[in-house]
Amino acid sequence: MEGAEKLILHYSKSSISELALRKALYWITDSSAWSLNDLGDLWEVLFEVDDADKKIKYKFERLLNDYVLREILDRHTNDLKQAIVRKSLKDLSI
Amino acid sequence: MASYSLLPFNFRQLKDDSVLISNLSNIYHILPNQNDLKKLINNISDLDPESIKILERKLFISTTDDFEAKVQLTTSSFTKNIHKDLSSPRLIMIVPTLRCDHHCTYCQVSRVNQDVDGFDLPLSSIPSLIDFIRKIESPPYKIEFQGGEPLLAFEFIKEFYKQMQEAVFVDEFSFVIATSLSLINEDILMWCVGKNINFSTSIDAGKKAHNRHRKLITKDSFERTQKNIQRVDNKLGKGKIGTVTTVTHDGLSGFDELVDTHLALGLSEMFVRPVSSYGFAIPKQAKDITIDEFMAFYKKLIYRIMEENKKGIHIIEHFLFIHFKRLINAKDGMYVDLMAPAGYAKNSMLIDYTGNVFGSDEARMVYRKHGFEDLIIGNINEKNQVLDTTFSENMLVNSFNFDVPGCADCVYQGSCGSDPIYHLQEFGEPIGNKSNSRFCQLHKSVFDFVFELLKDDSNKSVMEGWL
Numbered sequence: 001m002e003g004a005e006k007l008i009l010h011y012s013k014s015s016i017s018e019l020a021l022r023k024a025l026y027w028i029t030d031s032s033a034w035s036l037n038d039l040g041d042l043w044e045v046l047f048e049v050d051d052a053d054k055k056i057k058y059k060f061e062r063l064l065n066d067y068v069l070r071e072i073l074d075r076h077t078n079d080l081k082q083a084i085v086r087k088s089l090k091d092l093s094i
Numbered sequence: 095m096a097s098y099s100l101l102p103f104n105f106r107q108l109k110d111d112s113v114l115i116s117n118l119s120n121i122y123h124i125l126p127n128q129n130d131l132k133k134l135i136n137n138i139s140d141l142d143p144e145s146i147k148i149l150e151r152k153l154f155i156s157t158t159d160d161f162e163a164k165v166q167l168t169t170s171s172f173t174k175n176i177h178k179d180l181s182s183p184r185l186i187m188i189v190p191t192l193r194c195d196h197h198c199t200y201c202q203v204s205r206v207n208q209d210v211d212g213f214d215l216p217l218s219s220i221p222s223l224i225d226f227i228r229k230i231e232s233p234p235y236k237i238e239f240q241g242g243e244p245l246l247a248f249e250f251i252k253e254f255y256k257q258m259q260e261a262v263f264v265d266e267f268s269f270v271i272a273t274s275l276s277l278i279n280e281d282i283l284m285w286c287v288g289k290n291i292n293f294s295t296s297i298d299a300g301k302k303a304h305n306r307h308r309k310l311i312t313k314d315s316f317e318r319t320q321k322n323i324q325r326v327d328n329k330l331g332k333g334k335i336g337t338v339t340t341v342t343h344d345g346l347s348g349f350d351e352l353v354d355t356h357l358a359l360g361l362s363e364m365f366v367r368p369v370s371s372y373g374f375a376i377p378k379q380a381k382d383i384t385i386d387e388f389m390a391f392y393k394k395l396i397y398r399i400m401e402e403n404k405k406g407i408h409i410i411e412h413f414l415f416i417h418f419k420r421l422i423n424a425k426d427g428m429y430v431d432l433m434a435p436a437g438y439a440k441n442s443m444l445i446d447y448t449g450n451v452f453g454s455d456e457a458r459m460v461y462r463k464h465g466f467e468d469l470i471i472g473n474i475n476e477k478n479q480v481l482d483t484t485f486s487e488n489m490l491v492n493s494f495n496f497d498v499p500g501c502a503d504c505v506y507q508g509s510c511g512s513d514p515i516y517h518l519q520e521f522g523e524p525i526g527n528k529s530n531s532r533f534c535q536l537h538k539s540v541f542d543f544v545f546e547l548l549k550d551d552s553n554k555s556v557m558e559g560w561l
Contacts, residue, residue: 026500030530066107070503073100073135081102084118084165085496088173092180 007047024063032056096157098138103154106505119171120423120508121152182428184231187238187444190215190247196274197309200369202459205242215447217253224261226474233266245277270294275322283329297337300348307342323359339366343382349395365412385535403556410560417540418557420509432511436493439486449475453486456515489514492524500528506541
């Protein structure tokens, strides 16, 4: 990307899961090229951003924050959700 | 104090920092801020008692005592909502001709000139067509003629009506003719008198945008449409015409003119959507406007419509209305694009001028452009009219949006669809990448906008009045 700057962010593996990072990055695809690198105890997220686009960090961290919350929510409710969906599909004979 | 458990839900932050949450029953609730969301997820008892009561009533949380009952209620509503999308009636679309007198810049089907041979369904195919319709659907049959310009094949429509009347009771079918109205004449109008026939026509946002994109050799498509709407009204009475508006870049400032045109013509219903990228529209117009630009236009349009309604002038915009109905689980909130599993094939079927059968209008557009043979489900002229639904079933299996990446954690999951045909065209497979899907961006924006409108009770009253 011509005129692009590199934005590098680091996250501790003990506080942020790979899945939360990947889910947040999914919604960034349209805004920026990115890569996710494994640095042992850390995840490194690298964005190539246009000079004008300074909001990418804010957007990404907001998404990431939501996915971390969703992970907590899923720990409480995911099994129940799957059971409800399975029961419904069975009732509908799909 | 009672001990509470969470039931499954999704969430989305809105622009004013409030947080919208929804559950498998497709019930929505707005939390005032992110802090309340954190309290809800991490420690429910930190929420104020009134909020707890509401969240319990709306099936977001439950006490241990009635956990079982609330789970059963959720399961039952979830099943009911899927069943509603599975069992709603199917629209049958017929393309009697691909010929057209217009040459629209955003045409999705690559119409052909009106004097060209070989692009019409022959009259001899009508018996097979009626057999096919009766085989795949039960009455009342909702039949829509698409084009090209269907009025160029008026003899076909007349003959089809006659034979349909012989095959089933006359009150068991209705027609909509999707037409520019430019070719309507006294003979056609006389024939329509007393029949269950309506018209769907196009009025774009402003005369300039309309005539620039809906090209007629006489360069007066807009004027003709207006004149012919009045002719239809005079002959057949009001309420026989619905309009569709395709918003292009040239129409972005035409929101007031669009409403004024409808009011001047006494039209009380409209359907407004951005130019679509299906089929042959891609190179011409697809990226003509961004969804943000469309939404800026659309919000001005809708606020004007709200004002008119508050003044006592009844005018409905159906694109907004259908999103509202999907959010409140209205009984008749069926819209093929917003169904999960998708409406493709199960809620719509199209027979084109060759007799080929497609699962939707969009599927024939994608087939015309890309020649993707799997989209042809069958052909009405083939012996036994056997349908090959293998591909369609695969599309539908991949369209339950609780299971689709990008939709699975979306707050609008229970109201939206996943439109496999759109994503097949854009991404080469039925799921696609929702992060750069115009479909996803458009519908999320409209749903967000509905909640923005609902903050004002007077807007809520207007939309409830449309029900």
